[in-house]
Amino acid sequence: MTHHSAEPAGGHKPLNGGQQGPTTVRIVAPVRQDVPVVLQANGTVTPISTVDLHPQTTSTISKVHIKEGQFVKAGELMFTLDDRSERANVDKAQAQVERDRAALADYERQYKRALELLDKKFIAQGAVDTLKSQVDSARALLNADIAAARAASVDASYTAIRAPMNGRVGAINVYPGSLVQMTTLLTSVTQLDPITVAFTLPETALAGLMAAQREGAVPVQVKLDNSSLAVNGKLSFIDNTVDPVAGVIRVKAQFDNKDTALWPGQYVNTQLTSHVIKDATVIPQNAIISNTRGTFVYAVDKDQSAKVVNIKRLYAFGEKAAVSGLNGDEQVIVDGKQNLRPGGKVRIASAETPADKPADAPADGTKQKG
Secondary structure (H helix, E strand, C coil): CCCCCCCCCCCCCCCECCECCCEEEEEECCEEEEEEEEEEEEEEEEECCEEEECCCCCEEEEEECCCCCCEECCCCEEEEECCHHHHHHHHHHHHHHHHHHHHHHHHHHHHHHHHHHHHCCCCCHHHHHHHHHHHHHHHHHHHHHHHHHHHHHHHHHCCEEECCCCEEECCCCCCCCCEECCCCCCEEEECCCCEEEEEEEEHHHHHHHHHHHHHCCCEEEEEECCCCCEEEEEEEEEEEEEECCCCEEEEEEEECCCCCCCCCCCEEEEEEEEEEEEEEEEEEHHHCEEECCEEEEEEECCCCEEEEEECEEEEEECCEEEEECCCCCCCEEEECHHHCCCCCEEEEEEEECHHHCCCCCCCCCCCCCC
16 A cells, blocks of 8 residues: 655655665554553642631630640530639529429419319319419429520530540630630631541543442542652542533542641642553553544554554553553554554564553653654
C-alpha cells in the first residue's frame, strides 16, 4: 500500500532509485493485566466537628478547669459560672413545690371528709363541689410549680459548662472573674480523632467512585507535604452535586488520628483507587501517537509492513497506558516510528513486553525516544 503524501518524519526521499529500504524498529507485545485506576489530588485536613462554646446565661466566670491545648473527654467540666443566684432560685422553687404538696394534701383530706358527710346528708352538694374545685386547682398549681422547679434546675445547669465531645481545646478567651454573656466566646473544642480530608476529583471519576463505594470501603491514602509519612483511611463522603463551573466533585475521606499525625488546616496529597480495569491491554506510552488524525499506534502487519491501529487511551500510569482498540496479539512498534509511514516495510530489531519495566515508574527515570 502506497501513500504518496506520506513521507518519513525526517523529510528525506529515498536515494536508491525511489526504493526505500526497511525501517529498523523495535516492537513490544501488549500485556493483559488488571490495572487499578489511581486518582491523586491535593486535600485539606478538616475536623469532623468543631464547637464554639458560649454561655447560655449572663454571669461571671467562677473557675476555669481546663488549659489551652488540652484534650478533653465528652462531659468533662470546663468552666464554672457563679451559680449563687441560680441555686437560690432552685431552692425557692423546690420550697414552693413542697408547700403546694402540703396544700393539696389538705384539700384532698377535706374533700374526702366532705364526701362522707354528704352521704349522711350533713353537708350540701354545693360545698362538696367547692372543695372538689379547690383540689383540682391545688393539683394544677403543684404541677406548674414542679415545672418551674425543673426550669430553675435547667438554668442552674447552665453554670457548669462541659465538653460537648472528645477533642482538643483551643484558645481560652476568659478568666475567673470575667463577665460573660450569651455572645461571649469562651473557647472551642475540635474533634481530632477521627478526622477527615476534603478534596475534589474530576467529575469523570464519579461513576467509578460510586461503583467502588457500592462494593465496599474505598481506601484512601494521604501523604503530608515534605514527608514520607502515609496515613490510610477510607472514602466517607461524595457530594450530591457536581460543580458545573470547575467540573469537579467534592469528596471526603476519614482517618483514624490517635497519634494526631493529621492536623486541621494542613495541606496533604491524597491518593485513592477508584476502580480496577479488568484484563486491560497495556502498552508503553511512548508507542502511542496523538495528532490531528487521532490517537493510534503502529503495528507490524503480516507482510512486515507498518499499519495504523486506532486506539483509545483509557488510563496512563508511569510509562505505561491501558488502551482499547488492540486485541493483544499485535506487534506494537515503540522505536523507529518517527521514520514510518503506513504500509512502509520494517525490520524488527528486538521485542519486549511492558512487564520488562516497573509499571508505575520509568526504570531509569527517563522516557524512551519514540
